[in-house]
Amino acid sequence: MTYIAKPKFHHPNLPRNELGLTRRDYEGSMSTLCAGCGHDSVTAAIVEACFELNLPAHKVAKMSGIGCSSKTPTYFLSKSHGFNSVHGRMPSVATGANLANNELKYIGVSGDGDTASIGFGQFAHAVRRQVDMLYVVENNGTYGLTKGQFSATNDRVSVGRKGQVNAFESIDLVSIAIQLGASFVARGFSGDKDQLVPLMKAALSHKGFAFIDVISPCVTFNNHGGSTKSFEFVRDHEHTVTGADYVPHRDEITAEYAEGSVIDVTLHDASWVRLRKLDATYDPSDRAAALQYMMEHQAKDEVVTGLLYLNTGDNELKEKMDMTSAPLNSLGAAELRPSMATLDKINAGLR
Amino acid sequence: MKTNDFVIKFANVNGSGSASANALFAKAIFRMGVPVAPKNIFPSNIQGLPTWFEVRVNDKGHLGRRDGIDMMVAMNPQSWDADVAAILPGGYLLYDSTFIREIDRDDIKTIGVPLTKLVNERFTIPRERQLFKNVAYVGALTALLDMDFEVVRGMISEQFKGKDKLIAPNIDALNLGREYALKYFDCPLDIRVATSDAVGDQILIEGNAAAGLGCVFAGATVAAWYPITPSTSVAEAFEKYCHQLRIEPDTGKKKFAIVQAEDELAAIGMAIGANWNGARAFTATSGPGISLMSEFLGLAYFAEVPVLLFNIQRGGPSTGMPTRTQQSDIISCAYASHGDTKHVLLFPSDPTECFDFAITGFELSDGLQTPVIVMSDLDLGMNDWTTAPFKIDETADLNRGKVLNAEQLDEIGRFGRYLDVDGDGIPYRTYPGTHPEKGAFFTRGTSHDEYAVYTEDGKVNARVMRRLAHKFETAKTLVPAPEFGQAEQGATMGLIHFGTTAIAVPEAMELLADRQIHLDTMRLRAFPFSQEAEDFINSHEKVFVVEQNRDAQMRSLLVNECGIDPARLVPVLNFDGFPITAVAIADMVSEHLGQGADDQAQGGFAAE
Numbered sequence: 025m026t027y028i029a030k031p032k033f034h035h036p037n038l039p040r041n042e043l044g045l046t047r048r049d050y051e052g053s054m055s056t057l058c059a060g061c062g063h064d065s066v067t068a069a070i071v072e073a074c075f076e077l078n079l080p081a082h083k084v085a086k087m088s089g090i091g092c093s094s095k096t097p098t099y100f101l102s103k104s105h106g107f108n109s110v111h112g113r114m115p116s117v118a119t120g121a122n123l124a125n126n127e128l129k130y131i132g133v134s135g136d137g138d139t140a141s142i143g144f145g146q147f148a149h150a151v152r153r154q155v156d157m158l159y160v161v162e163n164n165g166t167y168g169l170t171k172g173q174f175s176a177t178n179d180r181v182s183v184g185r186k187g188q189v190n191a192f193e194s195i196d197l198v199s200i201a202i203q204l205g206a207s208f209v210a211r212g213f214s215g216d217k218d219q220l221v222p223l224m225k226a227a228l229s230h231k232g233f234a235f236i237d238v239i240s241p242c243v244t245f246n247n248h249g250g251s252t253k254s255f256e257f258v259r260d261h262e263h264t265v266t267g268a269d270y271v272p273h274r275d276e277i278t279a280e281y282a283e284g285s286v287i288d289v290t291l292h293d294a295s296w297v298r299l300r301k302l303d304a305t306y307d308p309s310d311r312a313a314a315l316q317y318m319m320e321h322q323a324k325d326e327v328v329t330g331l332l333y334l335n336t337g338d339n340e341l342k343e344k345m346d347m348t349s350a351p352l353n354s355l356g357a358a359e360l361r362p363s364m365a366t367l368d369k370i371n372a373g374l375r
Numbered sequence: 376m377k378t379n380d381f382v383i384k385f386a387n388v389n390g391s392g393s394a395s396a397n398a399l400f401a402k403a404i405f406r407m408g409v410p411v412a413p414k415n416i417f418p419s420n421i422q423g424l425p426t427w428f429e430v431r432v433n434d435k436g437h438l439g440r441r442d443g444i445d446m447m448v449a450m451n452p453q454s455w456d457a458d459v460a461a462i463l464p465g466g467y468l469l470y471d472s473t474f475i476r477e478i479d480r481d482d483i484k485t486i487g488v489p490l491t492k493l494v495n496e497r498f499t500i501p502r503e504r505q506l507f508k509n510v511a512y513v514g515a516l517t518a519l520l521d522m523d524f525e526v527v528r529g530m531i532s533e534q535f536k537g538k539d540k541l542i543a544p545n546i547d548a549l550n551l552g553r554e555y556a557l558k559y560f561d562c563p564l565d566i567r568v569a570t571s572d573a574v575g576d577q578i579l580i581e582g583n584a585a586a587g588l589g590c591v592f593a594g595a596t597v598a599a600w601y602p603i604t605p606s607t608s609v610a611e612a613f614e615k616y617c618h619q620l621r622i623e624p625d626t627g628k629k630k631f632a633i634v635q636a637e638d639e640l641a642a643i644g645m646a647i648g649a650n651w652n653g654a655r656a657f658t659a660t661s662g663p664g665i666s667l668m669s670e671f672l673g674l675a676y677f678a679e680v681p682v683l684l685f686n687i688q689r690g691g692p693s694t695g696m697p698t699r700t701q702q703s704d705i706i707s708c709a710y711a712s713h714g715d716t717k718h719v720l721l722f723p724s725d726p727t728e729c730f731d732f733a734i735t736g737f738e739l740s741d742g743l744q745t746p747v748i749v750m751s752d753l754d755l756g757m758n759d760w761t762t763a764p765f766k767i768d769e770t771a772d773l774n775r776g777k778v779l780n781a782e783q784l785d786e787i788g789r790f791g792r793y794l795d796v797d798g799d800g801i802p803y804r805t806y807p808g809t810h811p812e813k814g815a816f817f818t819r820g821t822s823h824d825e826y827a828v829y830t831e832d833g834k835v836n837a838r839v840m841r842r843l844a845h846k847f848e849t850a851k852t853l854v855p856a857p858e859f860g861q862a863e864q865g866a867t868m869g870l871i872h873f874g875t876t877a878i879a880v881p882e883a884m885e886l887l888a889d890r891q892i893h894l895d896t897m898r899l900r901a902f903p904f905s906q907e908a909e910d911f912i913n914s915h916e917k918v919f920v921v922e923q924n925r926d927a928q929m930r931s932l933l934v935n936e937c938g939i940d941p942a943r944l945v946p947v948l949n950f951d952g953f954p955i956t957a958v959a960i961a962d963m964v965s966e967h968l969g970q971g972a973d974d975q976a977q978g979g980f981a982a983e
Contacts, residue, residue: 082815085652085807098817098829105807107651108819109644110670116599116641120648120656121807123597123632128652128808146644149637348628352596353653353806357773359630360594362620364769370588371764374578375406 042078050075052102057092062214062240063162067099069217070131070160073224074101084129085121089114089143093135093162093240101131112143115150115159119341122155125351126342129228130157136164140176140195147197151204151233156340158227158234161197162214164242198332199318201235202311207335208234209314211328214241223331232340239329308334379409379434379573381445381566383516386458387509388451390422396509397428399534400516401759403527404432405579408571410761412438412878414754414954419604419697425454434573438761439879440954445566448512459483467564469512469519486560488515493551498544507548514552521563523570524553578764582755583659585726586685587612588765589733590657591620594773595683597656599634599645601664604697605753606687609659610635639664643671643682650681651818653778653806655737659685661753662704663694665711672746673712674820676843679793679802681740681776683733685749687756690952699952700754702874703924708748709902709932715840717847719747719854720902723755724877727763728900734767735855741776743801743850752923754954755875777803784813792816792827793839800846851903857911860884860896869915870947870964873899873929875954876921882957883964890965894919902932909937912944919964921947923955 038046050071055064074084081103088094090111097106109117118132139147139161150159163177176195201209208230212220220238227234307313314333321328348355385400387393394415401413412431418424431441446467449458455476462468464482472487494508517524528546535541556562586609590598600610614633621630632649636642642658649656660668665686675682690696691703711718719739721732732749740747784790784805790813793802802825805814816827822836823829830836860880872880877898887894897911912918912933920930927946934941947963949955 080811082811083808087648103812103815105805105815106817106819107648108817108821109647110674110820113640113644113671116636116644117648117651119634119641120597120599120645120650121652122648123634123645124649124652124654124656125806125808145637146641149641153634342632345632345634346627346629347632348623348626348630352630352632352649355594355596355630357594360596360621361592361767361773364767366620367592367765367767371576371578374580374764375574375576 041075043080045075047071047075049103050081050101052097052099055096055099057095058243060243061092062164062238062242063093063096064099065214065217066093066160066162066220066238066240067096069212069214069220069224071100072217072221073228076221077225077228079129079228083127084131087114087118087121087130087132087157089134089138091135091138092242093133093160094138096133096162097131112138112141113146114138115143115146115155118157119150119153119155122157122341123345123347124353126156126347127351130155131228132157132159134159134161136161136175136177136197140197144176144195148200148204151201151206151235154205154207154232154338154340154344156232156342158224158230158236160224161235161237162240163197163237164240196318196322197235197237198328199315201233201237202314202318202333205338206235206333207232207338208331209333210234210236210331212236212238213329214238216329219329226331230334230336232335232338308332311335377445377566378569379432379571380437382429382431382441382443383446383448383566384430384444384458384461385428385448386451386454387426387428388453389418389420389424389426391450391509392506393426393428393450393509396506396513397430398759399510399527399530400513401428401430402579403513403517403522403530404430404568405574405761406526406530407523407568408574409434409568410436410438410573410577411579412440412758412760414440414758416953417698425451427454432568434571437882437957439882440956442956442958446564448516450509450512465565467519467566469515471508471512484564486515486519486556488512488552488555490515490552493555494548497547497551503544507544507551510545510548511552514549514554515556516552517549518553518556518562519560519564521567521569524549574761576764577761579759579761580726581608581757581759582723582726582729582751583608583687583757584612585729585762585765586659586733586749586751586756587614588616589730590683590737591616592730592765592767593655593734593737595655595657595733595737596630597632597634597646597649597654598658599636599642599649599656600658601636601639601642601660603639603661603664605689605757606659606661606664606685608757609685609687639667640671643668643684646684647671647675647680647682650740651807653775655681655683655741655773657683657685657733657737659687661687661689661697662691662707665704665707669707669712672718673714673716675746676712676716676718677714677820678818679744679804679843680818681737681744682746683736683740683749684746685733685751688750688752690950696952698753700752700875700954701923701950701952702750702752702876703926703928703950704750705922705924705928705932706926708750711746711748715844717844717903719743719745719850721747721749721855722873722900722902723749723751724874724898724900725755725762726760727765729755730765732855738774738776739850739853742774742853743846744776744804745846745850750874752875777801779803779805779809779814781810781814784810789826790814790816791825793823793825793842795825795842795845799849800842800844801849847903851905854901854903854905856905857900857908858898859911860898864895864911864914866893866895867916868894869911869918870894870896870921871899871912871918871929871933871944872896872921876923876960879955879957879960880921883960886957886961887964890961892965892968894964899929902936904933904936912937912939917943917945919945919947919967921955921960923949925950 081101084104086097086106210223414429416427443463444461448469469486471490473489473491531545617631646656646658690699690701723729723732736747922929930944
């Protein structure tokens, strides 16, 4: 029903952000996903995060591959340009777009097939290059759009819709991202917006490659008892690691927090992330510990959510490549095309 | 006696340092004003296999490859027999007489110079001995061929400027060979060079370097690439010239981004992403990369995103002959990707056109909002060619095509990304980030309507497809026009060629004229084919199509796109990995014409 424009009418008392916009201004077209799809909640979280961060929507670019999750950019930020590319290749398109104009915010939405199977190679290299973007995998362990095949993130021994058993080892994108050097790695759950929205806000404020793996159960193909990515399984086994309560610097709001110590971390745009350690021994800045923690909890069949790893010390792609500060797409002939006199010198050197 | 008209071939072992000595030789002759066509014939290997450097020296514009060697410099025992056999009767064999060799021919003149002995007496370091052995034979050649020694000496000084300690030993090595030749042989030989003004203001450069430089002058800012023989040097040249010409003076920062991608799919994905976002971006590859990139090319075609792609063609199919030349990706590029797709192709025939077509390629890609593929090949890309100096039009701005800015968006009503506003099939686009309220749209490979909204309505999709076909018709009026070989064309038969075969055609026409055969020639420079190209075919009874692939792909494309009767197009083919020779073209044409009526139905001939 995307050709039906959603009504612009909204309640006059809807809260407005600093740009004078309401949450409705950050929405897109009506979703055509199945009723109850986890992806629609992730979409709502993106809308909420962008609204609360006061992002100008036209300065955001939405990138996706192919799959149910890759359809979702149509359902948020209608004022942003979007690029729904080809299966598994969104990272390269996002990288090229990023190089052309580093002053936009890039949100890449992908699925577990798009990222952990066909797109596995490109994902790895986008992480390595620290492409400045928020990369969201809406992870349901299944190929929804082609009707329910196993994906690579589907846990071994989980029973497929038609009763087959998955015999292969599962790919954990969070561990892989940490291994490859992503500087912001988190996991959320589509049914827990209270945790997901602050994670997204922190990710969108982070400079570098920010990865959020969102368990987003597929209501049609994978939301059954044997699946480890169903609503029931995750609710039963979820082990929340850290809650990230995003606090913009200038507001200086201090929030209440539970037991455990607090770490204030300065991000590159001078705003703060205050991490609430629910588990007093967990340190999101220690890469090796994060991986160990992941493996320990994986062995217990636990889904670890929260901000698992944060590194504010690395620089992102444009800095790594020592590029000029002006966006490349803003440079014209005067800056880019040498003169005929210069060309004559080059000719002379070839004689 | 042959002055400024001979073919000399060097047979070396690859990895032995012969390349720079051979290049020095060729460039020295060029600097005497004599046009040269040096060709590297190298193996798909790093060290230890035979490699050849074949130089045609000619001041009458006959720089296409020619069979038969006038002088062989045989430095590789592995290929000795074949090398000696390749020398024309009456020709010369220059070899290292330190070692005893069997020379079975009595119809050639042998010149034995004890290179190893001479060099070992003078130098002690093994690496120096190996490198200076090559320089020594260049020294011998300066005497044997009557080269201007001062030119060579000057080049050594230039080459090692800043490393002055290397100049003297190199000059010594040159003199070792030169003095020996002068002392023991009648110099100069029957083949020789003489200072000339034939080069004029021409330059010596390889096609790939010209393409890379052209991209700088086209204002390209992003390059993404994956290494593959023979296209790697396009990206390397772009990088080298960017470091010279695109560094911000006060900050030292780069006004460009070059990414060595993890594979060809990522390379073209990045180029497309960058172009979508308003930066001119390109990638370069060869046949195998085209296969990998085809999915993205279909996306760029259907979603109408510009991208420039250089295909430096090599021997196919599959991994094929990575170090040999061919023109066998015509069909796979013209129709790349599944579904109904057609792409703009450009066919450069020398490095000057490689430079020009980089600029034209970007203009066409932006202007038509579609991929453009520059179809070069290994022969052009990786060899030095004598070619016209580069020129640009400084007064012209970089034309980015139909892009709406914020003010323009305010003036119009509803923006539609795929609306055919002007009737030429080319819609208007916007860059991300332009306007807070208007101009945003979804770029997608799925079927869409004029407002870029997803649709499954087949009639709408058909309408969009027809507009894309109409856009391709518009392209016919914008792409480089064909060039005709004769000021007046009144012959009954014609000959079509494209790309690097152009260098052999004028000589072939002279040979045919000697046989009383006259053809009008047309050089295609682009696809789609313009009306002029169709008219040429329709105004000749029979037209030969010269190309370097087995299946006569350009011929097929002409038949398919212009509705030509296949019987009127006669293939003239070569696909042995070497550039076609003028003699081969002339022989195939005259053989075809000399045949009886019953043989005409057979179609074309292929060179073995």
